[in-house]
Every structure is written in C-alpha cells, then in structure tokens.
Amino acid sequence: MNERDSLVPINNDLEKRIADAFLIFDHAGNKTVDAREISTIVRSLGCCPTEAEIQEIILANEDQESPGNVHLSNFLPYMVQVITERRFQPAPAEKLLEAFKVLDSKGKKYLTKEEITSLMTEGGEPLHPDELHEMLRVGIDPENDTFPYEVYINEIMFD
Incomplete structure (x- = not known):
C-alpha cells in the first residue's frame, strides 16, 4: 500500500x-x-x-x-x-412536468407502464435497466399499472 x-x-x-x-x-x-x-x-x-x-x-x-x-x-x-458549482443539477419540477405533458398527448395525466418503459429505453439517452426499475418502482400505481407523472414528480422532488 x-x-x-x-x-x-x-x-x-x-x-x-x-x-x-x-x-x-x-x-x-x-x-x-x-x-x-x-x-x-x-x-x-x-x-x-x-x-x-x-x-x-x-x-x-x-x-x-x-x-x-x-x-x-x-x-x-x-x-x-x-x-x-452546482453542475449536473436535476431539472426543476416545472420542466419535468412540461416534458411529461408533451408525452401525454391525450392529457390523461398518466402514461401506461408500456409507454414509459418504451420512452425511457428507446429514445434519447436510454436509462440503465436498474434506473428504469427504480423509476417504475417509485412511479407505477400498482392498482391500475399506470405512471401518474405528477405524483412521480412530487415523489422524487420532495421525498
């Protein structure tokens, strides 16, 4: 040593x-x-x-x-x-909400599990499988298998 x-x-x-x-x-x-x-x-x-x-x-x-x-x-x-220097800071909640609203073209206030999985693994910079698993664990509503993004944003921003 x-x-x-x-x-x-x-x-x-x-x-x-x-x-x-x-x-x-x-x-x-x-x-x-x-x-x-x-x-x-x-x-x-x-x-x-x-x-x-x-x-x-x-x-x-x-x-x-x-x-x-x-x-x-x-x-x-x-x-x-x-x-x-506050480099690599996460996006503010408002920007995340704006992005999810663009993805939710029908204004349902949620994405399906399949939609969020596809979006997070096939476009832009894909999430690592562990990151996707954690995102789904936190964001999926187990009662209806949807991803209510406003709830998710609140959970990750104000946890």
Missing part, C-alpha cells in the same frame, strides 16, 4: 458524503473503485450527468497507474468542485 492509499483527508460534511458514497464501491479496501461504478456514485450524490458527462468525469479522474480505476484522492476534490 502506498502513501496515497492511506492519506485522503476528509475535512467537512460534503467531503464525508462524497467519500462515503465512493467507499461503498471500494471492494478491495484501497480507496479505489472500478471506473464503471462512477455513474452510480455520481448519481447517488444527487447529480444528473449525461452518459457523455460521465465519460468526461472518468477521463478526468482515471488512475494513470491503474487504468480502469478511479482513486478517491482524484475523485474527492473533483466532486467537491462539481457539487459546489
């Missing part, structure tokens, strides 16, 4: 929150994670980057000595700056 592996100072609550999210995926206990986990870590911190932005984060933080891995000593200051 080199000095870098043991010394990553945590100075405040923000740094602790970032380190805690990161270290969940540090399976070897050496303050390093597989770069493929960065998306999950960043999103767990409340950021909403695109897949292209995730790739930029990985490129900016990838360990030169161990390609394919990201070390906490690189990731921590980077994410402090990202969060402090």
Whole structure:
C-alpha cells in the first residue's frame, strides 16, 4: 500500500458524503473503485450527468497507474468542485412536468407502464435497466399499472 492509499483527508460534511458514497464501491479496501461504478456514485450524490458527462468525469479522474480505476484522492476534490458549482443539477419540477405533458398527448395525466418503459429505453439517452426499475418502482400505481407523472414528480422532488 502506498502513501496515497492511506492519506485522503476528509475535512467537512460534503467531503464525508462524497467519500462515503465512493467507499461503498471500494471492494478491495484501497480507496479505489472500478471506473464503471462512477455513474452510480455520481448519481447517488444527487447529480444528473449525461452518459457523455460521465465519460468526461472518468477521463478526468482515471488512475494513470491503474487504468480502469478511479482513486478517491482524484475523485474527492473533483466532486467537491462539481457539487459546489452546482453542475449536473436535476431539472426543476416545472420542466419535468412540461416534458411529461408533451408525452401525454391525450392529457390523461398518466402514461401506461408500456409507454414509459418504451420512452425511457428507446429514445434519447436510454436509462440503465436498474434506473428504469427504480423509476417504475417509485412511479407505477400498482392498482391500475399506470405512471401518474405528477405524483412521480412530487415523489422524487420532495421525498
């Protein structure tokens, strides 16, 4: 173990929150994670980057000595700056509602499970299957198998 592996100072609550999210995926206990986990870590911190932005984060933080891995000593200051600058913020509730209304051309105030699944996996930037599963778990009304989007927006924004 080199000095870098043991010394990553945590100075405040923000740094602790970032380190805690990161270290969940540090399976070897050496303050390093597989770069493929960065998306999950960043999103767990409340950021909403695109897949292209995730790739930029990985490129900016990838360990030169161990390609394919990201070390906490690189990731921590980077994410402090990202969060402090409020980059990758989620869309406001009003914009989400506007988007869902466009998708709901008949004004039903809901989408079917099939419609939301199709929209989230086939167009634009598709959701990862785990992300879709979580979205459906939170948003589907089990009584009628629909996705009442106003309820969903309230749930994710004000949870």
